[in-house]
Amino acid sequence: MTEHTEHKCDCAEAYLDIEQHIEKHRGDSGALVQVLHYVQERLGYVPKEVQVRVAETLGVSLSDVYGAITFYSLFRERPRGRYVISICQGTACYVRGAPEVLARLEKELGIKAGDTTDDGLFTIEVVRCLGACGLAPVMTVNKDTHGRMTEDKVPAILNFYRAQAEAESQVAGD
Ligand code: FES
Numbered sequence: 001m002t003e004h005t006e007h008k009c010d011c012a013e014a015y016l017d018i019e020q021h022i023e024k025h026r027g028d029s030g031a032l033v034q035v036l037h038y039v040q041e042r043l044g045y046v047p048k049e050v051q052v053r054v055a056e057t058l059g060v061s062l063s064d065v066y067g068a069i070t071f072y073s074l075f076r077e078r079p080r081g082r083y084v085i086s087i088c089q090g091t092a093c094y095v096r097g098a099p100e101v102l103a104r105l106e107k108e109l110g111i112k113a114g115d116t117t118d119d120g121l122f123t124i125e126v127v128r129c130l131g132a133c134g135l136a137p138v139m140t141v142n143k144d145t146h147g148r149m150t151e152d153k154v155p156a157i158l159n160f161y162r163a164q165a166e167a168e169s170q171v172a173g174d
Pocket residue numbers: 088089090091092093094128129130131132133134136137138
């Protein structure tokens with residue numbers, strides 16, 4: 001099995017564990033954030049059907065669950081891609097052309113910031129500062145940093161990760 005950035009699992013065992021964990025907190029509305037953490041840890045995101053289950057079991061409204069998910073930026077409602085592209089839109093990057101880089105990423109991948117490609121390969125995320133302003137505009141792909149980005153560099157970088165994913169799946173015999 002190839003290594004992915006995030007542990008994403010939709011296996012029955014994970015859902016069983018989640019079910020038991022939620023059940024353990026039946027009626028305990030104060031455990032909401034902790035329970036959501038657990039789900040996120042197990043699945044890499046908090047699916048809609050699990051949000052409903054959490055709300056029913058803990059005795060909170062679905063909007064409370066949704067509110068917690070949107071308030072804490074670490075929670076996600078959808079699985080992230082194998083490669084998470086974080087494109088900085090902080091001031092230093094912004095003035096040096098980060099919006100054009102973002103627009104090119106969206107165009108090349110056919111998705112908007114915050115979304116994941118249908119093949120599960122790429123997610124685009126917008127961040128406010130990656131702490132590497134001297135390299136502005138900056139984006140990261142998982143742990144790799146790409147500094148002094150231009151929109152023209154985008155296709156080659158995406159192709160590099162596509163090829164990497166392809167090579168890894170061949171090694172894994174996918
Ligand atoms: S503003 Fe982009 S890295 Fe700091």
